[in-house]
Amino acid sequence: MTTPASTAMASAHALAAGLIKNGLMAVVVSPGSRNAPLIQAFVSLGTQVVVALDERSAAHHALGMALALKQPVAACCTSGTAALNHGPALAEAQHVGLPLISLTADRPAGAHLTWQSQTLAQNGMHALQVSGSYTWDAPSDATGQALLSNMAHALNKGPIHINCPFDAPLYAGHHQGGPSNEPERDADSRPAFRSLTPPRLEPPTWFGDRLKKAAISGERVLLLGGTQPAALSAEALLIWSRFAVIAGDTTSGLFAPDVPAISACDRWLSAWQKADKPWRDMAPDVVVTFGAPLVSRRLRDALAQLDFEHLHLGPSEEAPQAFARPPGAVVCDVNAAIEAGALASELSPSSRRSPQLEDWSQTWWTQEAAVRNRHDTAIGAAPWSDLRAHHCLHEALPGGWELHLGNSTPVRYAQLFESKEKLHPWSNRGVAGIDGCSSTAVGSALAGSPTTLITGELGFLYDANAFHIQPLPSTLRIAVIHNGGGGIFRWLDGPAQTGLLESHFEWNHSIALRPLCEMHGLIYQRVTGEAELREALKDWWAPSNTPKVLEVSTPGPESAVAYARYMETVCM
Numbered sequence: 001m002t003t004p005a006s007t008a009m010a011s012a013h014a015l016a017a018g019l020i021k022n023g024l025m026a027v028v029v030s031p032g033s034r035n036a037p038l039i040q041a042f043v044s045l046g047t048q049v050v051v052a053l054d055e056r057s058a059a060h061h062a063l064g065m066a067l068a069l070k071q072p073v074a075a076c077c078t079s080g081t082a083a084l085n086h087g088p089a090l091a092e093a094q095h096v097g098l099p100l101i102s103l104t105a106d107r108p109a110g111a112h113l114t115w116q117s118q119t120l121a122q123n124g125m126h127a128l129q130v131s132g133s134y135t136w137d138a139p140s141d142a143t144g145q146a147l148l149s150n151m152a153h154a155l156n157k158g159p160i161h162i163n164c165p166f167d168a169p170l171y172a173g174h175h176q177g178g179p180s181n182e183p184e185r186d187a188d189s190r191p192a193f194r195s196l197t198p199p200r201l202e203p204p205t206w207f208g209d210r211l212k213k214a215a216i217s218g219e220r221v222l223l224l225g226g227t228q229p230a231a232l233s234a235e236a237l238l239i240w241s242r243f244a245v246i247a248g249d250t251t252s253g254l255f256a257p258d259v260p261a262i263s264a265c266d267r268w269l270s271a272w273q274k275a276d277k278p279w280r281d282m283a284p285d286v287v288v289t290f291g292a293p294l295v296s297r298r299l300r301d302a303l304a305q306l307d308f309e310h311l312h313l314g315p316s317e318e319a320p321q322a323f324a325r326p327p328g329a330v331v332c333d334v335n336a337a338i339e340a341g342a343l344a345s346e347l348s349p350s351s352r353r354s355p356q357l358e359d360w361s362q363t364w365w366t367q368e369a370a371v372r373n374r375h376d377t378a379i380g381a382a383p384w385s386d387l388r389a390h391h392c393l394h395e396a397l398p399g400g401w402e403l404h405l406g407n408s409t410p411v412r413y414a415q416l417f418e419s420k421e422k423l424h425p426w427s428n429r430g431v432a433g434i435d436g437c438s439s440t441a442v443g444s445a446l447a448g449s450p451t452t453l454i455t456g457e458l459g460f461l462y463d464a465n466a467f468h469i470q471p472l473p474s475t476l477r478i479a480v481i482h483n484g485g486g487g488i489f490r491w492l493d494g495p496a497q498t499g500l501l502e503s504h505f506e507w508n509h510s511i512a513l514r515p516l517c518e519m520h521g522l523i524y525q526r527v528t529g530e531a532e533l534r535e536a537l538k539d540w541w542a543p544s545n546t547p548k549v550l551e552v553s554t555p556g557p558e559s560a561v562a563y564a565r566y567m568e569t570v571c572m
Contacts, residue, residue, distance in 0.1 A: 008166040011138035012037035013044070015103075015164065018148045020047050024101070025071040026447070028062045028469075030055045032078025034118065035105035036170045039076065050446060054465035055082045059089030059102065060436030061469060064443020066098050067229055067426060068402065068451075072155055073443075074101035080118035083125060086161075088435050091129040093159040095430025096292050097315045098229060100159035101151075102126060108165045122163045131158040131316075137165050156201065157315040201315060203332035208344035210311070214286055215243040215345045218354030222284035222308075225252030226291030227429040232338050234259055239342035243357070245284070245364050249295050251405065251427050253334075255419035262368050264416055265299045267375065267570050282363065284308050288341075289322065290334045292429035295415055313337045371570060375416065378569040384530055385562035386413065386483055389552045392530060393454055393479055396537040399423055401477075404441040406455030407434045410481065414454070416566075424449075434459040438466035438478070445473035445547075452541075457482040457551075461511060467520040476547035477540060478522075484556030485509055517549045526551040 016038060026048035029039050042049050050065075052058035055077045062075040075086055083104035093100035106122045124133045132154030134147055154160045214221050223240055225248030234256035240246060247262040248254045254261045262268060283306040290313040294300050303323045310327040312319035319329035330337055382388050390413040397403060397420055405411040405427040419425060426444070428437055438460060441453035446469075453476070460480045485508055517524035523546055527533045533552060540550060 006037075006167075006169045006172065007138050008037040008168070008170055009040065009172045011136065012041040012164065012166070014139075014144055015136050015162070016041035016045055016047075018144065019072075019074065019101070020045055022148065022152065023072055025069050025073055026050065026062075026065055027074040027076050027103070028052050028058045028065070028443070029076045030058045030078070030082065032082060032105065033170060034079040034107065034166060035076055035103070035164075037166050037172075038103055038105060038164065040172060042076070051470045053468035055085035056088060056435065057439040057442075057463065057465045057468065059086040059100070060092075060439030060463075060466070061443035061446065063089045063093055063098060063100050063428075063436070064404075064440035064445075064451075065447040066093070066100050066443075067440070068444045068447035068449040070229065072099040072101055073447075074103050076103040077105065078118065079104065079106045079122065080120055082118075083120075083122050083163075087126055087129060088431075088433060089439075090126050090159045090161065092428050092430040092433070092436065092440075094129050094131065096228060097158050099155045101155075102130070102159065102161045104161065104163050106163050106165045108167045124161075125163075126161040129159070130161045131155070132160040134160065134162045135165070136162050156199070200336055201331065201333045203313070203330050203337040203340050207311070207330050207332070207337060208340045210286075211243075211341045212344035212348050215348040218357045219285040220283075220357060220360050221245070221286045221288065222247065223254070224248050224287055224289045224294070225254045226289070226294045227251035227427055228253055228291035228334055229426075230333075230335050231424065232256070232335055233342075236335075236339045236342035237261070239345050240338065243345050243348075244288075245361050247364075249291070249429075250414050250417070250419045251295075251411070251425040251429065252291055260365070262364065263419055264368075264371070264375070265294075265296045267416060267567070268368055268371050282306075282360075286311065287323070288313065289320075289327075290314060290337070293320070293322070293432070295411055295427075295429065374570045378566045381569075382562050382566060383558065384554065386481055386554050386559035387416075387562045387566055388530055389481055389533060389554050390414070390454070391417065392533050392537065393552075394420075396534075396540075397423055397452065398541050400450070401541070402426065402441075402444050402449045402451040404437065404444060404451060404453040404455075406437040406453065406459040407432050408456055408459065410454045410456060410459075434462055436463060436466075438463040441478070442466050442469060442473065442476060445476040446471075448475075450475040450541075452477045452479070454479045454481070456480070457513065458485050460513070461516075464516060467522065472521065472547060474544055474546055478547065478549045480513060480549060480551045481554060482513070482551050483554045483559050513549070513551050521546050523548040524551070525549070526553065528553045 027042050028050045030052055052061050059075040062073040066073040086102040104122055107116055107119050123135050127133045151160055221244035223244045223246045232253045237259045241260050246254055247265050250263050286309045288311045310323055311330055312327045313330045313334050317329045317331055319327040379391050394417040403423055403425040405414050411427040437455055441451050445451040457480050514524050527536050
């Protein structure tokens with residue numbers, strides 16, 4: 001005979017069931033005592049539960065899963081400093097608009113300031129990095145429904161934090177999960193509260209009208225994208241190309257087959273400026289942006305010198321002032337806005353570009369063709385270096401895989417190469433940290449998306465706890481560019497001038513990657529030159545029972561010189 005479920009268990013079950021019923025796809029739990037009611041509830045309800053030891057990594061795992069699934073995923077942890085560790089992933093999710101849920105267990109209010117272990121002020125602790133902060137304290141049915149409705153609304157914009165005070169007892173028998181051990185998944189059921197699956201946000205009508213006006217009058221429109229989760233409609237982008245120049249990061253989702261789009265903006269602009277061309281003559285009339293901050297700082301700073309109308313697509317009215325002028329916020333799903341813009345253009349009486357618009361667009365593309373030719377020449381002449389290693393990797397990438405790019409140099413090198421068909425690039429560019437790049441890639445693979453990560457060895461070592469997880473997905477490939485640590489600082493003028501480059505900015509180390517990989521059961525291989533790398537890549541993506549790590553050793557100082565020569569040659 002079992003005893004009645006505790007208040008903690010009943011509260012946890014009600015929350016878990018409400019989240020699952022309304023779209024929660026999976027939860028990444030970090031073992032703890034205070035969050036035991038939530039762990040038991042999710043297991044009893046049959047949702048996908050992944051166990052990750054490190055809370056910071058766990059939240060990034062959930063971020064990667066939400067990215068791949070395009071649905072809410074939760075990270076669940078115990079009280080105290082564990083809850084603080086969800087912060088980096090929440091900040092990243094907030095900047096790119098991903099539906100990440102942080103579930104933090106807490107002691108009851110009366111336990112605070114009483115010397116209770118693992119206790120700190122958790123309500124609202126992530127308020128600056130989330131779209132909504134909530135306390136789930138065994139609410140009544142009506143209050144719980146209202147809370148879930150509010151959560152759903154906030155998830156339309158980004159991540160949320162739910163703090164859950166639980167009092168003992170925290171554990172129950174296997175069958176004491178609450179009123180039901182099965183979530184309600186009946187397709188015909190009609191919940192009393194809004195679905196946690198964010199509905200498609202259509203753009204306001206004035207946005208389509210504005211683009212229609214631009215198409216009719218021949219205004220120069222630039223569609224510029226940073227990193228963003230969803231692939232964009234190729235059909236809509238083709239229509240945009242009739243009245244706009246399309247450019248952006250390789251992770252923007254802009255690059256589809258047969259869609260004319262400029263990806264290597266940084267090298268293009270460098271060449272344009274070195275040629276001493278009148279950059280102001282290239283000014284667009286309207287710039288439409290979306291996604292995370294641009295990788296190319298040079299492009300952002302150059303556009304800030306020009307005069308144009310700036311419209312930003314995204315889920316929030318807080319649009320970034322990226323170009324030294326207030327933007328107009330277009331609150332919507334990016335794909336919905338792209339499709340609305342295409343429709344507005346199709347409805348325009350003018351089906352052809354004006355001569356002025358044609359000339360403006362052709363100037364961009366003439367320069368792009370010249371730079372691309374010099375790129376091919378420079379890559380062919382480059383010695384073994386980071387540049388050659390990235391070239392070989394990007395050349396060999398298979399279609400149909402998710403491509404994750406570590407921050408610092410890997411994502412910057414990626415901007416030099418064309419995006420491939422059926423390849424889905426991503427980088428944590430919201431706040432551009434190296435702290436969760438491996439964990440996010442692991443999460444993507446956990447969600448069922450075969451994933452390749454290209455990262456540096458410092459990022460790999462920094463996020464080594466990414467692999468303290470059960471189960472570890474076999475469809476994960478990690479290429480680690482090992483250049484001696486901190487190669488990004490050789491790209492900058494400042495560190496070398498201080499005299500502290502090698503002692504305080506680069507992190508020269510002797511940590512071997514093989515033992516780390518073997519400890520986690522990762523298949524490990526090391527290459528030290530281009531011939532070895534090309535040979536290793538021939539079957540690297542073939543199916544395996546465990547993930548694979550390929551360490552690519554490159555010379556650090558020589559890599560910095562090779563990159564500088566590339567930029568001098570291409571951007572002459």
